[in-house]
Amino acid sequence: MSNPWPALSEEDRLHAADFGRWLVLCANGDADRLAQLLDAVVVGCHTPVTARDQRENYLDTLWTLAGMQEVVTEATRSLVGTSRFYGATWEEVGKALGVTRQAAQQRYKEFR
Numbered sequence: 001m002s003n004p005w006p007a008l009s010e011e012d013r014l015h016a017a018d019f020g021r022w023l024v025l026c027a028n029g030d031a032d033r034l035a036q037l038l039d040a041v042v043v044g045c046h047t048p049v050t051a052r053d054q055r056e057n058y059l060d061t062l063w064t065l066a067g068m069q070e071v072v073t074e075a076t077r078s079l080v081g082t083s084r085f086y087g088a089t090w091e092e093v094g095k096a097l098g099v100t101r102q103a104a105q106q107r108y109k110e111f112r
Contacts, residue, residue, distance in 0.1 A: 081110075
């Protein structure tokens, strides 16, 4: 697999959560592309020269995933609200999220 990443400065590494958001934007709704980018992140963790490099690579990956988690959480909340607005039942929302109707309703109670 070729390296899809631009070179990151030390300052960019300090903003890894933003990098996670950038990853999601780069994928542009394409799940296969997002999987490819995530694979590149994981592969990057296994290519360091020193133990310090390896530690930093793993931390960079964690920060990236944390940033992506924030984006996914907000997107999910927005889609639940929109789905409910357009008449989706809690059963349907729960099924889409892989949880029970009750779990979906409790988690997203602001959309009742």
